Amino acid sequence: MSKKTAQILSMVFVAVVAVTFLPAALAQDGSGYTADSLRKLGGAIGAGLAVIGGGLGIGKIGAGAVEAIARQPEAVAPVQTAMIISAALIEGVTLFAIVIGLLAAL
Secondary structure (H helix, E strand, O other): OOHHHHHHHHHHHHHHHHHHHHHHHHOOOOOOOOHHHHHHHHHHHHHHHHHHHHHHHHHHHHHHHHHHHHHOHHHHHHHHHHHHHHHHHHHHHHHHHHHHHHHHHO
């Protein structure tokens, strides 16, 4: 699957999820767009975008590490260490963003 196809599929998935859950989020008390429903929708979208960004970041790190190891097989240990540290930092920031997004939805 090409990078462009993966991006398009990701956008379609986010749009389908938004359309699926949008009526339930906006029709909580029957009055339509309330501050509470929009806050919940914003928190959910923010958490979803954080997950997508984190996944793309860790994917890029993995691809770069595999490419670097393929070019220079004797440098496996330093590349692997740097990759794991970078992935852990990205995962931590992603988890923090998810928590903030979900707290905004409460």
